[in-house]
Amino acid sequence: MISRAYHATLFALYQLCIVIGIVAMPLAIAARQAGVTLPVHRILENVEEAYEATTH
Template identity: 50%
Template sequence: MKARLYRTLLFAAYQAVLLLGIVTFPLALVAERAGLSLPVGRLVERLGEAHERASED
């Protein structure tokens, strides 16, 4: 039961971060022109990997 809840919460967090990435995309383009980068891509990748690991168990 706890594993299922954990996987569900990871999936929800993954989806929320994807939405955050989509919403902040215009800001990321402006930040890139200024020489800055937003770490949303790394966050999406790490949450995706965590969800995959949790799904394997």
């Protein structure tokens, strides 16, 4: 039961990170123009790895 809840939570977190990344795209483009990069891709990669580890 806990495994299912953990899996569902990771899936929701993964989807939320994708939405945040899409919404933050204009901010990320503006930040890159200023010479700053946002680490959204690292967060998404970490959550994706954790989610995929629960499915295998």
